[in-house]
Amino acid sequence: xxxxxxxxxxxxxxxxxxxxxxxxxxxxxxxxxxxxxxxxxxxxxxxxxxxxxxxxxxxxxxxxxxxxxxxxxxxxxxxxxxxxxxxxxxxxxxxxxxxxxxxxxxxxxxxxxxxxxxxxxxxxxxxxxxxxxxxxxxxxxxxxxxxxxxxxxxxxxxxxxxxxxxxxxxxxxxxxxxxxxxxxxxxxxxxxxxxxxxxxxxxxxxxxxxxxxxxxxxxxxxxxxxxxxxxxxxxxxxxxxxxxxxxxxxxxxxxxxxxxxxxxxxxxxxxxxxxxxxxxxxxxxxxxxxxxxxxxxxxxxxxxxxxxxxxxxxxxxxxxxxxxxx
Numbered sequence: 001x002x003x004x005x006x007x008x009x010x011x012x013x014x015x016x017x018x019x020x021x022x023x024x025x026x027x028x029x030x031x032x033x034x035x036x037x038x039x040x041x042x043x044x045x046x047x048x049x050x051x052x053x054x055x056x057x058x059x060x061x062x063x064x065x066x067x068x069x070x071x072x073x074x075x076x077x078x079x080x081x082x083x084x085x086x087x088x089x090x091x092x093x094x095x096x097x098x099x100x101x102x103x104x105x106x107x108x109x110x111x112x113x114x115x116x117x118x119x120x121x122x123x124x125x126x127x128x129x130x131x132x133x134x135x136x137x138x139x140x141x142x143x144x145x146x147x148x149x150x151x152x153x154x155x156x157x158x159x160x161x162x163x164x165x166x167x168x169x170x171x172x173x174x175x176x177x178x179x180x181x182x183x184x185x186x187x188x189x190x191x192x193x194x195x196x197x198x199x200x201x202x203x204x205x206x207x208x209x210x211x212x213x214x215x216x217x218x219x220x221x222x223x224x225x226x227x228x229x230x231x232x233x234x235x236x237x238x239x240x241x242x243x244x245x246x247x248x249x250x251x252x253x254x255x256x257x258x259x260x261x262x263x264x265x266x267x268x269x270x271x272x273x274x275x276x277x278x279x280x281x282x283x284x285x286x287x288x289x290x291x292x293x294x295x296x297x298x299x300x301x302x303x304x305x306x307x308x309x310x311x312x313x314x315x316x317x318x319x320x321x322x323x324x325x326x
Contacts, residue, residue, distance in 0.1 A: 003296050006064040006088070007032045008055040008079060010039040011170075013093060013120075013285075014070035020286040021068070022047050027293045033058040055079060059086040066296055068289070069093060070120075072170070073185075074178040077102045084113040091292045093120040095189045095316070096309030098180030103313045107306040118292050118302035119309040121193045122284035125291065129194060132248060132259040136198050141252030147233040148249040149195060151187040155219070155239025174215055182217030184209070184316055187237040192225070193304060193312050194248070195235070199227040201311065207319040212240050223319050 005027050007017055014034070021029040031050035032043045040051040052058040059067070059082055066089035069079050076097050083090050090110065096119060097103040110117040123129050135141055156173040172178040179185060184207065196202065203226045210220035220238040227233065247260040261281075295302040 001026075001297070003027045003293050004030045004061075004063045004065045005293070006030055006058050006061065006067045007070065008034075008058060008067055008083075009070040009072075009093075010034040010036065010043060011070060014068070015039075015042075016282050016285055017068045017070060017289060018043060018046070018048070020282070020289050023286070024290055024293055026297050028063075030063045031058050031061055056082060059083055059088060064088060066090065066116075066292070068120075072172045072178060073098055073180055074172065077106055080106045080117070081109050084109045084115045084117075087113060087115060089116040089296055091118045091120060091289065092306075092309070094193070094309065095180065095185050095313055096306065097313060098178075100310070100314055100317055103306075103310040107310055110306055116296065116301060117306040118295070119193070119304040119306065119312075120288065121190060121304050121308075122282075122288045123190055123194045124197060124304060125284040125287040126261065127284075128259040128261055129248060132250065132257055133198055135257050136250060136252075140254070141250060141257055142254030144199065144229070144231045144250055144252045146251045147195065147198070147231060148236070148247075149191045149233065150236045150245055150247045151191050152236070152238040152241050153187070153244045154242050155183060155186065157239065174217060176216055179217065180313075181316065181320065182209075182215065182221075183219055183237050183239045184221040184223070184319060185313075186239075188221060188223070188235060188316060188319075189312050191235050191237060192223075192315050193308060195225065195227070195233050196308070196311065196315075197304070198250075199229045199231045199233070201228050202226065202315045202318075203228055204322075205315055205319045206322040206324050208324045210238070221319075225315070225319075 005021055032048045033052040033055035034040055044051055067083050068091045070093045071079055156169050205223055205225040207221055207223045209218035213219050223235040225233045249258045292302055
């Protein structure tokens with residue numbers, strides 16, 4: 001038995017999932033959906049059996065058991081609801097939705113239709129940060145008092161392509177009503193989820209937002225988060241640097257530990273995936289997708305799930321409400 005898989009959305013991350021789906025065990029990539037004819041043509045060329053311009057047609061396909069949804073955030077609710085109603089299990093890219101109301105609706109509709117939903121948080125599958133969690137949970141660091149996490153990059157401001165043809169940054173990136181927020185939603189959701197995985201639920205969180213590029217959305221954010229374990233964490237995220245930095249520093253009563261991931265230039269990383277279908281930087285995405293398929297094969301609920309996505313967006317919403325003033 002193999003899981004029939006569909007991919008909805010063939011943007012930057014959608015194409016990454018497409019490349020990985022062709023390499024999975026226990027799974028067959030059945031179809032992809034996107035409104036771009038060029039994206040669909042490229043998908044056919046590398047191995048997609050069926051292509052759809054309308055994802056609703058993909059969801060009707062009886063060969064498909066599960067879907068990866070990598071659409072813009074404002075389309076998550078509509079697509080996830082449709083997928084659940086067609087009884088397709090879901091791997092949903094972060095953030096779960098634009099706001100708490102939408103997130104709750106996604107969780108509710110998947111539960112009502114007995115559909116498994118997993119959130120796309122690849123940092124949980126990154127060996128560096130998994131090893132760091134093992135140090136924390138084993139007690140090797142002692143009682144963790146403080147943590148500092150940084151995720152700074154160029155954000156949406158990098159070269160994008162369909163196949164080998166460059167395309168502009170999509171307009172939806174810069175519209176709050178379509179995204180739910182700026183860098184705090186985009187990169188902050190990764191870091192908040194990672195910290196929740198380490199230290200449990202957030203009891204309070206406050207933010208300081210920056211607007212270097214004079215957008216309606218914040219392009220930098222610093223948060224102070226308090227956790228139920230007593231740990232205090234500083235979250236630093238930004239879209240303002242061409243150099244990528246992802247670092248987690250944890251200070252315990254016995255010793256401290258650091259996990260840091262480096263990356264090549266985004267253009268090189270994307271090109272490497274396009275040409276070879278492999279990239280060390282994107283290995284956690286492959287492990288994440290394989291784990292999702294394995295959970296379906298074993299009828300096991302995946303983690304992180306929809307409730308994790310909801311708790312992350314609740315924390316982000318609280319951070320927006322509790323802004324520190326200069």
